[in-house]
Amino acid sequence: MRKALRVAHLTPAYFSPDSVVGGGERYVYYLAQALRTAGNFEQCVFTVGAENKLFEHDGIPVRVLRNESPLASGMDAFSAALWRELPGFDLVHLHQPLTLFGAYSLAIVRSLSIPAVGTDLGAGEDTLMLSARGIELLDGIISISLYAQSLIIRYFSGLHEVLIGPVDTDHFCPAANAAYDPNMVLCVGRIMPHKGIDRVVAALPPEQRLIVAGRVYHEPYYNLLREMAKGKDVRFVHDADDTVLLELYRSARLFVQASTARDIYGTTVAKPELMGLTTLEAMACGLPTAVADTGSLPELVPDSRFGRVFANHDDLSAILRDVAAGVWPAPEAGTLARAHVVAVHGMETIGRRLAAFYRAVLAHPRRLR
Amino acid sequence: MRIMFVTNLYPPVVLGGYELACANVARGLAGRGHTVQVLTTWCHLPRLADEPAWVHRDLDLHWHIPLKSHNPTVDQRDLHSAVCSSYANTLHLLDSLRAFRPDVVYVWNLLGIGGAAMLDLLNYVEVPWVLHLMDRVPLDIATNTPAAVLGLFNAQGSALYARARIISMSQHLLDEIEMVSGITFPQGADIVPGSADVSEALPHEPYLRDGIARFVTAGAVSSHKGIDLILQASVRLKAQGLRFSVDIFGDGELPRYIDMARTLQVDDRLHFLGPRPQADLLRLYAAYDAFLFPTWEREPFGFAPVEAAGCGTPPIMTRNCGASERLVDDVHCIKIERSASALADAMGRVATNTLDLARIGRAGQRLVLSDLSFTRCLERIESALQAHGKGAWRHEAADDPALPLLAFLKHNLSVRLRFG
Numbered sequence: 104m105r106k107a108l109r110v111a112h113l114t115p116a117y118f119s120p121d122s123v124v125g126g127g128e129r130y131v132y133y134l135a136q137a138l139r140t141a142g143n144f145e146q147c148v149f150t151v152g153a154e155n156k157l158f159e160h161d162g163i164p165v166r167v168l169r170n171e172s173p174l175a176s177g178m179d180a181f182s183a184a185l186w187r188e189l190p191g192f193d194l195v196h197l198h199q200p201l202t203l204f205g206a207y208s209l210a211i212v213r214s215l216s217i218p219a220v221g222t223d224l225g226a227g228e229d230t231l232m233l234s235a236r237g238i239e240l241l242d243g244i245i246s247i248s249l250y251a252q253s254l255i256i257r258y259f260s261g262l263h264e265v266l267i268g269p270v271d272t273d274h275f276c277p278a279a280n281a282a283y284d285p286n287m288v289l290c291v292g293r294i295m296p297h298k299g300i301d302r303v304v305a306a307l308p309p310e311q312r313l314i315v316a317g318r319v320y321h322e323p324y325y326n327l328l329r330e331m332a333k334g335k336d337v338r339f340v341h342d343a344d345d346t347v348l349l350e351l352y353r354s355a356r357l358f359v360q361a362s363t364a365r366d367i368y369g370t371t372v373a374k375p376e377l378m379g380l381t382t383l384e385a386m387a388c389g390l391p392t393a394v395a396d397t398g399s400l401p402e403l404v405p406d407s408r409f410g411r412v413f414a415n416h417d418d419l420s421a422i423l424r425d426v427a428a429g430v431w432p433a434p435e436a437g438t439l440a441r442a443h444v445v446a447v448h449g450m451e452t453i454g455r456r457l458a459a460f461y462r463a464v465l466a467h468p469r470r471l472r
Numbered sequence: 473m474r475i476m477f478v479t480n481l482y483p484p485v486v487l488g489g490y491e492l493a494c495a496n497v498a499r500g501l502a503g504r505g506h507t508v509q510v511l512t513t514w515c516h517l518p519r520l521a522d523e524p525a526w527v528h529r530d531l532d533l534h535w536h537i538p539l540k541s542h543n544p545t546v547d548q549r550d551l552h553s554a555v556c557s558s559y560a561n562t563l564h565l566l567d568s569l570r571a572f573r574p575d576v577v578y579v580w581n582l583l584g585i586g587g588a589a590m591l592d593l594l595n596y597v598e599v600p601w602v603l604h605l606m607d608r609v610p611l612d613i614a615t616n617t618p619a620a621v622l623g624l625f626n627a628q629g630s631a632l633y634a635r636a637r638i639i640s641m642s643q644h645l646l647d648e649i650e651m652v653s654g655i656t657f658p659q660g661a662d663i664v665p666g667s668a669d670v671s672e673a674l675p676h677e678p679y680l681r682d683g684i685a686r687f688v689t690a691g692a693v694s695s696h697k698g699i700d701l702i703l704q705a706s707v708r709l710k711a712q713g714l715r716f717s718v719d720i721f722g723d724g725e726l727p728r729y730i731d732m733a734r735t736l737q738v739d740d741r742l743h744f745l746g747p748r749p750q751a752d753l754l755r756l757y758a759a760y761d762a763f764l765f766p767t768w769e770r771e772p773f774g775f776a777p778v779e780a781a782g783c784g785t786p787p788i789m790t791r792n793c794g795a796s797e798r799l800v801d802d803v804h805c806i807k808i809e810r811s812a813s814a815l816a817d818a819m820g821r822v823a824t825n826t827l828d829l830a831r832i833g834r835a836g837q838r839l840v841l842s843d844l845s846f847t848r849c850l851e852r853i854e855s856a857l858q859a860h861g862k863g864a865w866r867h868e869a870a871d872d873p874a875l876p877l878l879a880f881l882k883h884n885l886s887v888r889l890r891f892g
Contacts, residue, residue: 171619171620171623172620173618173620173889181620181623182623183619183620183622183623183624183626183628186623186626186631187631203885203888206881206885207623207624207885209881210624210878210881210882210885211623211624211626213874213878214592214596214626214878214882216869231881231884231885231888235880235881235884236877237877237880237881239874239877240874240877240878240881469874
C-alpha cells in the first residue's frame with residue numbers, strides 16, 4: 104500500500120460564525136471531504152483567527168493560527184507559524200492565493216520546498232501574485248470553473264485543472280416523497296448587492312412567492328430589497344441552518360441565482376461567481392435552476408431541460424412565467440439535474456480527479472527541490 | 473576550502489575593528505591556501521593598492537553612509553533595506569553562490585545590506601554558513617524589523633540562525649543578544665576573542681619618560697567610547713597638577729570634542745590627531761604609558777586595547793566590556809568602573825607612578841603573543857570553518873530559476889507590510 108500523502112489546506116478564514124460564513128470557506132471543507140473519498144490522504148486545514156485553537160470538522164483537524172497581520176481585512180490575515188507547522192506535509196493546497204494571506208503563505212510554503220497547489224475562490228487580485236507573477240511559485244492551479252480559469256490562466260504556465268465542485272450529494276438530495284410548492288422560487292446566498300436578488304424580486308410575477316435565504320452582509324441593500332418586495336410574496340430567512348436549507352431546496356419549484364457583474368448601485372464586481380455552489384446544491388436536490396449569464400453560472404447548467412440562463416430582466420421574467428404556467432421545466436428535470444451533479448460535481452468524482460491532480464503535481468515538479 | 477565572505481564594509485571603508493578584522497582574516501585564510509571571495513559593498517574611497525582581486529564590491533550599502541536624510545520616511549526605507557531586505561543585494565548573493573559554489577559562507581557584519589533576506593537565502597539553499605559576531609547583528613535585525621516582516625524570513629526568534637555555526641568574540645556579546653532580543657544559539661558558539669598581530673610592533677620605550685604620563689586612545693571619537701569621560705578625567709588630573717598628555721587617534725565628533733577640550737581648558741593636554749592606519753598605531757603605542765578605553769558596557773570586545781596591550785601599553789578599561797573576559801585586572805590591564813572619577817583615579821595612579829606599568833605591560837604582551845595572537849585566533853577560525861563546511865548543500869536549489877521570484881515576493885511583501 105502506498106504511503107498516505109499528507110496534504111495541508113491553507114485558508115485565510117474558516118466556515119464559522121467566529122470567522123466567515125461564505126461559500127469559499129465551506130468549499131475548503133467540501134474539498135477535504137472529497138479527497139477523503141479517494142483514500143490514502145492525511146489532511147489538515149490551517150487557517151488564521153484571533154487566537155490559536157484546534158478543532159475537528161467532520162473528522163478533519165482544523166488548526167487555527169493566531170493572526171499576526173497588522174491589517175484589518177480577514178483576507179490580509181497570516182501567520183508565520185506556518186514555518187513550524189508545515190514541515191512534513193507532502194503538499195499544500197493554498198486557497199485564496201491572490202490575497203495577502205496567499206502571498207505571505209506561499210512565500211513560506213515555497214521556502215520550505217513543499218509543492219503547492221492554489222485555488223482562487225474569489226478573494227483578492229494581488230498584483231504581486233498576478234502581474235508580478237508570484238503565482239508562478241505554485242506548482243499547480245485548480246480553478247473552480249472555466250470562468251475562474253480564464254481569469255488566471257494568462258499569469259500561470261504550470262499544471263492547471265478545472266474542478267467544479269464538489270457537492271455533497273448524499274446530503275443534498277431530493278426528499279423521499281417529493282412535495283414541492285409549484286409557486287415557490289428560492290434564492291440562497293449572502294444578501295449583498297452583487298448577488299442580484301433585486302433582479303429576482305423585480306421579475307417575480309404575482310402568482311409566485313420568493314424565499315431568500317441568507318445572512319445580511321449589506322444592510323442598505325437589504326432595506327432596498329424589503330422596499331421592493333412590498334406588495335409581493337417575498338420572505339427572508341436569515342438563520343437557515345443546513346437542515347432548514349435542505350428543506351427549502353426540497354420545497355421549491357425553481358432555484359434562481361441572479362448574481363451580476365454590475366450591481367444595482369452601479370458598482371462593478373471584479374470576479375462575480377467563480378462557482379455557484381448553491382446552484383449545484385439545489386440541483387443535487389432535484390431542483391431546476393435559472394442562472395444569470397454571470398461569471399461561471401452558465402457552466403453549471405449545460406442542459407436546458409433542467410437549467411436556463413438569463414441575461415436580463417425580460418429573460419428572467421419569461422422564465423418565471425414559464426414556470427408559473429407549467430411550461431417549463433418538464434417533470435423529469437429534477438432527476439436530470441441531480442444526475443448531472445452526481446456525475447460531474449459529486450464528491451467521489453471531484454475527489455478522484457483532485458487526487459489525480461495532486462499526484463500529477465508531485466510526479467512532475469516544476470523545478471528541482 | 474572555498475570560503476565566501478559576506479560583509480557590509482571592507483577596507484578602506486571602515487568604521488572600526490569589525491571591518492578590519494574581516495579583512496585581516498580574509499587575507500589570513502587566503503594566505504593559508506584557501507580560495508577566498510569577499511562579497512561586499514561599493515567603495516567611494518580610493519581603493520587600496522593591494523586590494524585582492526577576490527574582493528567583489530557588488531553590494532549596495534543602505535546604512536553607515538555619511539549623509540542621512542532628515543526625512544523620516546526615507547530614513548525608515550533605508551533602515552528596512554539595511555537590516556531586512558535589499559532585493560538587489562539578495563540577488564547578488566544568489567549570483568555569487570551560483571558562480572563561486574562555496575564550501576562555506578562566512579558572514580560578518582550584515583547591517584546596511586539587508587541581512588534578514590540574505591540569511592534566509594543561505595538557509596534556503598542549505599549552504600553551510602558561519603556567522604562571526606563582533607557586534608549585535610542579530611539583535612539589530614530583530615529590533616529594527618516588525619515581527620510580521622521577520623516572519624517572512626523565518627526570523628522571529630532564533631530560527632534564522634539555527635543552521636549557522638556561531639563565532640563570537642565574547643560571551644558578553646552573546647549574553648547581550650540573548651537578553652535584549654531573546655535570540656539564542658542552542659547549537660553553541662565558538663568564542664574567538666579579538667586578536668592582534670603585533671609582529672611589527674616596536675619595543676616599548678621606558679615608562680613615564682621625563683616624569684610625564686603619556687596616555688593614548690584610538691577608535692571612534694564619540695561618547696560611547698568614553699571620550700567625554702577622558703576629557704572630564706583630564707580636568708581632574710590637571711587640577712591635581714599632574715603632568716600628563718592624552719593623544720586621541722580616530723575620527724568622529726572631532727569638532728565637538730575639540731571645542732569641549734577648549735572649554736574645559738584641557739586643550740593643552742589633549743591632542744586630537746585624527747585617524748591613522750592600524751599598522752601605524754601598532755608602531756606608535758610603544759611610546760605611551762597607558763591606553764585609555766573607558767568604553768560603554770556593551771562594547772562587544774575592543775581590538776584597540778588588545779593591540780595596545782600587545783605593544784606593552786597597559787589598557788585602562790571598563791570593567792565589564794567584552795575584552796575584560798580575557799584581560800585580568802592588575803595583571804594585563806587596569807579595570808575601572810565607567811565613570812570620570814574612576815578613570816581619573818586610574819590615570820592618576822599611572823601619572824604618580826604607583827603602578828608597576830612594566831610588569832603589566834609585559835604580561836599584556838605575553839597574553840597577546842599567545843592566546844590573543846592573530847595566528848592562534850585564525851587557526852581556531854579555520855578549524856571552525858573546516859568543521860562546518862564539510863556538508864553538501866543544495867546547489868540545485870540555488871540554480872532554481874524560480875528562486876529570484878521567491879526572493880522578489882518576499883522582498884516586496886516585506887516592504888508592503890512595513891510601509892503599506
